[in-house]
Each structure stands twice: as C-alpha cells, then as structure tokens.
Amino acid sequence: MTDHQMRAAVLKSCDEGPSIETVPTPRRSPGQCLVRVEAAAIERLDLLVASGQYLEGVPQLPYIPGTEAIGTVIEGDKFAPGTRVRVELHLPGYGVDGCFAEYVAVSEALSEEGMGATSQVVPIDSPLPPPVIAAAAPAGLSAKLLLERVAALRGPIEGATILVLGATGAVGEVIVQLCALQGTGRVIAAGRNRDRLKALLDLGADAVVELETETKEELSQRFRDAAERPIDVVLDALWGEPAAAALDATGQGGLFVNFGTSAGRFSEISGVPLRSEYVTIAGYAGTRVSPEDRRRAVDETLRDVEEGRLKITYEEVPLTDLPTAWHRQAHSAGTKLIVVPNSSVAAVTAHI
Secondary structure, eight states, X not given: OOOOEEEEEEBOOTTSOOEEEEEEOOOOOTTEEEEEEEEEEOOHHHHHHHHTOSTTXXXXXXXXXXXXXXXXXXXXXXSOTTOEEEEEOSOTTSSOOOSSBSEEXXXXXXXXXXXXXXXXXXXXXXXXXXXXXXXXXXHHHHHHHHHHHHHHHHOOOTTOEEEEETXXXXXXXXXXXXXXXXXXXXXXXXXXXXHHHHHHTTTTOSEEEEOOSOOHHHHHHHHHHHHSSOXXXXXXXXXXXXXXXXXXXXXXXXXXXXXXXXXXXXXXXXXXXXXXXXXXXEEOOGGGSOHXXXXXXXXXXXXXXHTTSOOOEEEEEEGGGHHHHHHHHHTOOSSEEEEEXXXXXXXXXXXX
C-alpha cells in the first residue's frame, strides 16, 4: 500500500475508553491478508477485555480493540483483492491489534476442526450490506449455537416455556425470534429497556418483564406470573440478582443456561431448586465452539436475514464517534452499535 497511515481507535488505559489516533497501517506477513474494514460491531467481549477484568488479565497497552469485522481484502496470498470477508480476531489486546481501524491484518489460515477460539478470516457470500452482516453475524451465531447447546442438554424446545434474561440485547433479540420460529410454547423476554421490550412483543415474545429495583422474591414472582406455567428453560445473559430470581422460578426438571454476566460476575443462588425441582445449571461460551460450527451458524443467520425470518436492529456510527459509542455500549445502548471506519455521516439507526 502507498498510504502508510490510518485512523484507529487506540486504548491506552483500562480506566478510559479508546481515543482516535493516526497510526501506521499494518503490514501483512506471509500467510496473512490485509483487509479494509467496512463495518465492525462493538461487542461485550471488547468492553470486558478493555476493562482488565477478562480471564486473561490486564491487556497489553496500548492496543487497538475490536474482535470482529466485515471488510474487503486489499492484499493477500490466498484471497484475491476485492474478496469480501468476515474477520474474527482472538482476543485483541493480548499481542494482537483489532478491527476498530481502517485496516487490519489477519491470518488467512482456516481452522477446520477442534474446539476453542482462533483468529480467522472467512469469505462472505451475501448481498446484505456490511453493517447488517456485522450486526447479524455475532448475534446470530451466539443465539443459534446457544439453542443447539440447549437441544443437546434437554432435546427440542418445541412447546417449552422459555425465559430470556437480557432479551433487550442483540443476542437476546435473536434468541426471542428463534424460539418463536422453533415453536416454543411461550417466550418471556426480560430486560431493562422498556422500548426494546415493547419491540420484542412484535418479534415473538409472548410476555415481557421489565427489570426494576426489587427484591429477588418479588422478581421471581413476576417471572412466574409472566410465564403463566412452569418455566422449562432459562437463557441468561445477566447473572447477578436476576439469575437468582429466575432460578427460583424455574419449574421441575428445568434447565438454566448462563451465557453472560452483564448484571454481575457473582450471584447468590439457592441450592434448593437444584434438589427439590431437579433444575440443571449449564453454561455456554462461544470461545468453546469450533470455528467450523461458528461459520455454519453465521451462514444460517445471514440466510435467515436475507429471507426475512430474522430482523436485526442496529445503529451505524462513524469511527470518529467510537469513543462516545463505546461509552454508550458499555451502559446498555439499547441497540447494537456498528462502527463504520470510512463513513463521516451522522449515526443512522436501522431495523433490517
């Protein structure tokens, strides 16, 4: 490339958000491709790593965050220039720079089997605009693979009563729709954003519960009232007090699957439901899923969006506005924020 400088979001402190800097454009090594970033979602993992509270410890500062992006290959050994790709980077901040930049360099090697996260670049054959793909892919793959985990633990969810904690997030929005598509008996969406909860009623939720400041016992009873029947499955992105309340409301032989801790890393749960109701607690993490399954789930998600089965809510923000968008996403923006590095337009909200 002739231009050796680019704009990027650089995190210099775990106590502050990233700032926009001019930095050298990465040079690709043999076996890598250089990708022009067209859209990148701000993920909870990005925020967690930047906070210094991730399992790997404090990241190596300074670094460019951003774990996933959609872009176009500029140079590569395996991929021809002009190829649209989806980039997944394994933990930017621990020796790797991320996607919140105009360009990113990533290995072209595709891991076909094995468990655990890995950096990869995968061709994308979809007519959807890059911001739509960037919003749909991570949420869809998480939701689909989570429900596959549920099916492996208890069988099909057809006819089941499902409580989704954190339903107002991007993944929760897709979970609600997939549950409805898979013929669940009743879906209860719980979250803090009132407007988003109302929107979920049009996307497949049968009832909503707005999380407020209340006792565990009060919240547990509200879950029971909304369910109108024993809760079979709890899908929990929150943990903390909502998880404890939901566990108490879970019916006999129920399944509780946690996949996030946005309401707190710890929860004072009672052992009584585990014994008296034979409730099973399990976990799900995308980093424990094979790259092959991740790619399959992304392909399925994009087809669902293209064919109108799934709706995705997101908001585009230019790279220059990322510091503000970062703060908004950290404090529950109410929609998925998609960074568009080469755009200078004002934020655009879309519902596809």
